[in-house]
Amino acid sequence: MIKRHIATELAELVDTNPAVALLGPRQVGKTTIALELAQNRPSIYLDLESDADRAKLSDPELYLAGHADKLVILDEVHRLPDLFQNLRGLIDRGRREGRKTGRYLLLGSASIDLLKQSGETLAGRIAYLEMQPIDASEVALTSVNDLWVRGGFPDSLLASSDRASLRWRQNFIRTYLERDIPQLGPRIPAETLRRFWTMLAHHQAGLLNAASLARSLGVDGKTIAAYLDLLVDLLLVRRLEPWHANAGKRLVKSPKVYVRDSGLAHALLGIGSLEELLAHPVAGSSFEGFVIETLAAVAPHGSECHFYRTAAGAEIDLLITLPGGKLWAIEIKRSLSPKVEKGFHLACDDLKPARRFVVYPGSERYPLNTETDALSLTALAEDLAALR
Incomplete structure (x- = not known):
């Protein structure tokens, strides 16, 4: 348990x-x-x-x-x-x-x-x-990769094998589309919604481009908005809004979209093991979504999550506004030797966050410079949870 x-x-x-x-x-x-x-x-x-x-x-x-x-x-x-x-x-x-x-x-x-x-x-x-699926702060450090691959639904995470876990998630998706969503009201063809959900998984952590999705599905933009609203309401998809308080910069205004449970995203893409995931182009963006879900789950009540991106290239993957208004700027890297890019420094110069972090897959915590620490997801989750 x-x-x-x-x-x-x-x-x-x-x-x-x-x-x-x-x-x-x-x-x-x-x-x-x-x-x-x-x-x-x-x-x-x-x-x-x-x-x-x-x-x-x-x-x-x-x-x-x-x-x-x-x-x-x-x-x-x-x-x-x-x-x-x-x-x-x-x-x-x-x-x-x-x-x-x-x-x-x-x-x-x-x-x-x-x-x-x-x-x-x-x-x-x-x-x-x-109530969200199990997150990285609730499992041992040695189980974080399993959680990333399989997702946080208990029956998937605790399955006897990767194959059994993938089968459970595929059945879960099918049941949700064919039985559960119709019971909740909307009458949307199951196959159409599956294609839309799979497109979101392929574009994990990408900016929402409703026009492109609409062309691919052969529907109009309002229909795409309705599909997205439904999956957001069901807590299956996260729409991460851009930071908007800095009027002096030309900011990206489209939200970023994530399939919230990494295991479901991988099942939609047919990824069943860590080896398959690491060889897939979605690995970096999947890890980004995985980190964001954990940090959003453990952040103090009343915290707000955004991303920051300007037309000039300044960017922060996750910006957490804590109760009281303090900002934590978080960059997410899949590399074991993470480096802070120029865009992150430019964004921090714009926003002056109270803390700066780079989350990476390693276990050691160390300073990248005088203002930025590199640390594991588990360690940053503990820091955030301590503020609750």
Whole structure:
């Protein structure tokens, strides 16, 4: 069992809010972590994909009122979106009776409909928490390469072999496209969405060029925007926005796009082992996305992630704005002997970040110059996590 950092934060939110929505892709471990939490308090678990459990909620107010003294865990809650209206009344009634926290834990696949429904009817009553796949700060240093290749979904990472892991991810992608996404609402041909997702994997860490993608798929730009919005809403793709606060420079305005889980990106490209990955042109950009996902996961709550690029060539791969406004500038290199390029120095001269780092695959930490340290992903993740 891999200990997840999010477990402590989830327990704190449940103890301080009437309802908590734990959102994340399927198979990321939401149910496991919720059931672990349930072991420490009176609780009841309902899987809304089960006909028997859905039948119990044919009269939701009557059933849930009978369990007002328990934490009610509702899994796959997007299957019953009308339930939110009932939860609002039950939460308000419980507040008047002195039961103000720890009432409902809602697990969902982060559909836009779920966010909209809960936002409309549970405003001021619900807290949101995003659960990502396992990141590099949650595994041993010796397992980081396995995590990079296989991705952070538990069944993929812990598979008995690279071949079994790749098969699991390929089946996961197929199931998501053919069954899960249609259940969440959009009616998009599975093969079209697979092609789009695969194109994003080929262009991992690249600037979004909607016109080029639209031509390749034979659709218009608005359709590409809708496809991208869907994958972002489902926490499967990250749209990293450019830094925009420096009005004195001509800045790149297009976002960079990443398939968030490196293992899924590799499965879309047919890459099943470390040897195949290192020989593939996507290796450098895949490592960049892998680093960004880990650092975004461990950064203090309220941090913002951007990249910085000017028309003159100044560039920072990842710019983290910490609570309070301090900037950390991070360059990501796949080389064991990383060098800081001129563009990074120019960008730092523009932005004056408080800290400068180069993340590389080695384990030693050492200064590249008086202002910049080279260090491993695990070490930088520990530095960021210490600020939480």
